[in-house]
Amino acid sequence: MRFPLFLSALFLLLLPLTAGAQTKSINQFYRKYKHSEEVFNITVPGWLIKLGAGIAKSQAETPEERAAFQMVKKFKKLKFMVMEDHNLVTPRDYNRLISGVQSESFEELLSVRSDGARINFYIRDKQETIKNMLILVHEADSFIMVSAKTKLKLEEIADLVNQALDGDLDNEEIVPVIKPQA
Amino acid sequence: MKTFKILLALLFVAVGFTAQAQDDAISKYxxxxxxxxxxxxxxxxxxxxxxxxxxxxNLDDEEAEAIMSVVKDMRSLRILVSEETPKQFFDEAKKAFNTNSYEVLMTVRDKGGDNVEFFIKDDGGTVINELLLLVGGEDEFVLMSFVGNIDLNNISKLTEAFEGDGDDANDD
Structure with missing residues (x-):
């Protein structure tokens, strides 16, 4: 009796770890559409993002740019899928993707629907760190999916926002001018 | 005694469902x-x-800080906009929210025929649980629902911050 108990405990312990790594719905969706001729897709591995962001950071001129590229380094993997002239994604697949990620502990941040276009933004986080991000733009004749694995800490995002705000305050002389309507 | 306990339990369940139904009026709509x-x-x-x-x-700007103090206590924001049959949607929404759970805070009607109504849901203190804005005119129907713990003191701070900004602009 002890052995199954031990196994159950181990299974329960490992469950959150595996849940953190799963994006089965996104992978299924990506695999289904990535081979279509009209689909542009690219997967950027973490080491390439790190390398690119590292080079860009060394060339950056302002502290805000450096902080932004430092944040880009926290992206472990990026997947892009773009359909420019035809949206091949069926409403059924789109809804299945959304319900799939929701069942994998992704949480909705915002959704917009206007004139037949839909924008959905989901994240999955754990202990104040954003682990996954999913942005979907679904229009009648185009489709964009950005899926990212990250280890972005909320405090790092706050730091970047604070730096950007400081930069704005330093440049207070730049005031937007609203032209009077004719 | 047992019957009394069952009745009491049923009462609690019923109260729970009623509260849930009230909370979900906006969600349903x-x-x-x-x-x-x-x-x-x-x-x-x-x-x-x-x-x-x-x-x-770290917001040094008074206006941004006032906005954040309101945003921090908010829990969700929903917006519905339609340019088709706005009057009909406005009347329908008014009917849906003019119930016991919402109170009319303010009504504005301008010469152009635009109606603006503010509804609130609160516990009687200075904290509002929901602020609902309905706009119905000839061209557009807008519904905005802010859910959260919206402190009226923070709203007044926000107004002051914007008024201060307006005064500065006038001074220039």
């Missing part, structure tokens, strides 16, 4: 038009506001 092509729909989830709440932003 919003969900009704969620997939309706006549509407533009915006939804900012509680999660987004939770993230704002957890981020420690």
């Amino acid at each position: 919003f969900n009704k038009y969620l997939d309706d092509d006549r509407f533009t729909v915006v939804y900012i989830s509680p999660k987004m506001f939770q993230l704002f709440d957890k981020m420690d932003l």
